[in-house]
Amino acid sequence: MLLSISRSIAAKVALAFSLVMVTLVVSYIVMSQRLDTIGVAMNNVTEISRNTIAIIRINKDIIEMQRDVSVYSLSGSDAVFEKIDENFQDIKIRLDSLSDVDTSEVERQYISSLAMLVDELGQNLEGLTSLYKSRSVLIDDVLEDIYQTAITELYNLNQMSSSVENELLLVEEMNKWHTLHRNAWLFLSKKDYLKRKQVTSVLKEIASSRLFGKSEESLRLSDLGKEYQKYFLKSIQINRNYFNLVNVVMAGNAIEFSTLANTLREHSQLRLQKIKEHANESIITTENILNILSIAIILYLIFLAFFLHVHITKAITLLTGSFSRFLSGDLSASIHHTSRKDEIGVLAQAASRFRDMSIDLDKEKQAAIQMSKVKSEFLANMSHEIRTPMNGILGMASQLSHTDLIAPQREMLNIITSSGESLLVIINDILDVSKIEAGKIELEQRPIGLNALLKDIELLFKGQATAKGIQLSVRTCPANQNIAFVGDETRIKQILMNLLGNAIKFTDHGEVALTTHAEVDSDDKMTLLFSVTDTGIGIDPDNIEKLFGAFAQADTSITRKFGGTGLGLTITSQLLSLMGSKLEVESDVKKGSRFFFEIETEQCSLAVPDAQAEKNDTSSEKADYSNLKVLVAEDNKTNQIVVKGFLNKLKVGSITLAEDGEQAINICKKEVFDLIFMDMQMPIIDGLKATLEIKKMDDYRHVPIIALTANVFEDDKKQCEEAGMCDFLGKPINLMQLKGILDKWSRQS
Structure with missing residues (x-):
């Protein structure tokens, strides 16, 4: 076992950390008991603090409720009373939650007393609303009705009076009733105590007044005065009971509640202080134990770190330095510890093997770079060397076409021109594939007029389609709209020309159609769907995947019949991939094919051509x-x-x-x-x-x-x-x- 440990770094590290784990487990067992005590103390502290905060909040709510009661006593607002009732219900819920908490016997007694006070406060609230309603009925209804009846009587007498003197007496009597009712309302509602004497004085004047002697009207007014005095005194009594309940009884309850709450809070704080002292003693003891264990662990970790540094880290650092130099290209760096029998020795041997492989790969890389350079130079030279004589062939053929030729000569010249142009297409296809594979094609982003693009393509292929006796149609949806978008016009035209050229090539009768469907979002984002449909020979579903391989056609016999390099669809597919799109195919043998793709782009506007430029363009022919x-x-x-x-x-x-x-x-x-x-x-x-x-x-x-x-x-x-x-x-x-x-x-x- 000792031998296996000596030959394995993993075993050495495992043994070292096992000792750390044993130490930590022992520390955990020792400390868990101490921490349980501290945890109980902290829970008690938390619970007492929570109860104290709850008591303070309840006391605050009681004071706020008493303030709202004072507001209600003056306004009688239903909204204020609803707030009072809501506050009271919250107080009861909080107090009930305190009753469920496990506290000391003394604290439970205090909480019970607080609950009794809250119950009494609830009863007082019920009495408050009853007294307020009785008070409101007397002040706002009974006294108001007596007052209005007296005024009405006096007004009717005034209407029937025939002398100015009687009218003046009646007006004076009306003013007494107005003054009486106004002062009574100020005394009862606004607590204006000076107004009570004025009310009593006016009532005496009304009682001693004898309008028209002892007539029926005079007696009725006198009775109304006595009735007003009766209900005024009754209102004073109810008012006194009402304000006594608000300002004495309920205020006293609030003060008593605050006193009990403060006493309970002080008692809780004393218990909290004792718990804190006990917890502090436990914490100090725990801290001493932790200090001893920490010193032991630190000393052990220092020894372990020294061992790891000398035996492992230093060796790994040397190997890392060697690898770094390898990765930077310096393969001459030395490799240490290759003779060790543990994992470091395995890594050192792997580093040596890596260096040998890197040397071989570097040689192969240089050869590949040289081959790539040779290939690029070869393509460039081939392009130049082929295009130069092609320029002579096509150029001289073009100039020869403007001379007088007999029919057989013109036919031979057309064959020369057609063959040269076909060879040029093949050269361009090969160069396009090479440029795409080398990543040397960059797409332009310029405004493109869709209608003009499709018109150019239609003009290019109309003669070819007519010569084969097939119908060529080019249309857009929605029609008759000047659609403009951002993209690479040259490459999009190349894609459509490849697809249309193939469709016409493989169609002997029927129709070839190029359709474009444009959809524009609210933020000018545009989706263009291009579709080329033909009624040609079609493609076997098993051969569709072969279409996009370079130099391949679905059926090798097609090459013999129709010709071509087989690069058109490959270039088209790769160009669409650069645009973030994909070429899709639907085909039935002997029924035709549909090639289609979507382009995500943006709508734009085309610049209006300059009038002078148009004039120059139209006059360029001359x-x-x-x-x-x-x-x-x-x-x-x-x-x-x-x-x-x-x-x-x-x-x-x-x-x-x-x-x-x-x-x-x-x-x-x-x-x-x-x-x-x-x-x-x-x-x-x-x-x-x-x-x-x-x-x-x-x-x-x-x-x-x-x-x-x-x-x-x-x-x-x-x-x-x-x-x-x-x-x-x-x-x-x-x-x-x-x-x-x-x-x-x-x-x-």
């Missing part, structure tokens, strides 16, 4: 280039002939040729040109360096220099822009592209 002086820097003789032929076709006034960058620089030093076409790859000095030198000349700071090259990668375009070129014309060149460049830059020059 543009005059006879005064234009153009320099063409191109080392390939065939391409020189092609470009010069196109420029002559467009009737450019002056055309100068340079066979390399050095010639172009020397010519620019002697002459000033309106426009320069610059090839990128030329002997002696290439087009990029030549552009940099020419742009340093004062006469050429604002002269447009157009890149004329077979290099069509994004990196190539970026290099051209950094060198100072303002546009990019890729090979093979066609007449319309060249005319567009002249229209765009000849006006600016």
Whole structure:
């Protein structure tokens, strides 16, 4: 057992921490007993504190209720009494909860006394409402009715009086009743004690008054005065009982409750003090025990830490340093402790193996980098080398098409042009796949007019569909709306062209339809659903997954019949993936297929074209280039002939040729040109360096220099822009592209 422990770090650490655990368990058993005592004390402290707080809150509520009672005695508001009753019910609930708490005998007696006072207070509240209602009936109803009856009698007598003297006497009598009732109300309701004497005095005057002698009206008024005096005295008695209940009985109850509550609180605080003292003694004892155990554990942990540092941490630090140097690329670092028999030795041996594997992987990585570089250079060179003769083939074919040819010659020329364009499509597909795999495609985010986009695509394929005798339809939903959205117009057009081209290729009769459905949310978010449907040969469901593999078609016999590289759908699928979308397929054999995808984008508005720009565009067909002086820097003789032929076709006034960058620089030093076409790859000095030198000349700071090259990668375009070129014309060149460049830059020059 000792041998196994000596050969295992895990066993050593487990043994060391087992001793720590044993110490902690013993400490726990010793301390749990002490902590139980402290816990009981703390519970008692908490309970007493909670009871004390409850008593203080009840006392506060009693005082608040007494204040509300005073308010009620003056206003008689139902809302105030509801608040009083609600407060009283809360007091009873809190006091009942105190009765359920386990307290001392003395405290229970105090709580019982408080409960009796609260019960008495509840009875007083019931009497309070009864007295208030009786008081209100006497003051607001009985006395008011007597007063109104007397006033009515006097008013009727006044109406029947025929002499001014009698009317004055009646008015004077009315004023006495007004004064009487006003003073009585102030005394009874507002406690204005000075008004009682005035009430008594006015009642005597009314009793001694003899209007019209001993007539029936005079006697009736006298009886009303006596009746008013009777109920006034009764109101005084009820008022006295009411305010005695409010200000003496209930206030006394509140004071007695506060006294008992304070005594109970003091008694609880004394008990709390004793519990605290006992708890403090336990805490001190516990603290002493903990200090002893802590010192023992600290000493043991210091010894353990020293052992771990010397035996484990230091070794791991050395291994970590070696690994860090390995990861940073330094594989010459030494490895320690390879002879140890424990886990550290295993790690050291693994580090040695890791170093050997890293050396091998580094060699393979360098080889892979070199292969990737060779592949990139090969694709660039292949693109340049293939496009250069393609420019000559298609360029010369284009120029030849403008000469007088007999029918067989024109047919052969069309075959040459068609074959060249097909080969160019294949080259572009291969380059697109390479760029996507290398992650060199960046999507643009520019406004796109949906209707214009679909119109361009329809014009591209209408002739092809008509030639095959099939119907081509392009429609949007909702129709007749100018929908604009943000996206990469070139790539979306490429996707739709691939899908439409395939649909027309594999459809011999019927219809090919491109439909677009747009949905716009309230925050200008837009979802576009593009769908291409055909009535062609269809696809077997088992072969659908093969569609998106590079260089693959669903059926190999299709390649022999229809041709193609099989890259179109691969490029389409990968471009949609970059846009966060996916190409979906629904197909039935011999019935047709439906390819569709959704794009999440944003709605936008298109800029209104400038009127002058439109005028220039419409007049570009009649543009005059006879005064234009153009320099063409191109080392390939065939391409020189092609470009010069196109420029002559467009009737450019002056055309100068340079066979390399050095010639172009020397010519620019002697002459000033309106426009320069610059090839990128030329002997002696290439087009990029030549552009940099020419742009340093004062006469050429604002002269447009157009890149004329077979290099069509994004990196190539970026290099051209950094060198100072303002546009990019890729090979093979066609007449319309060249005319567009002249229209765009000849006006600016």
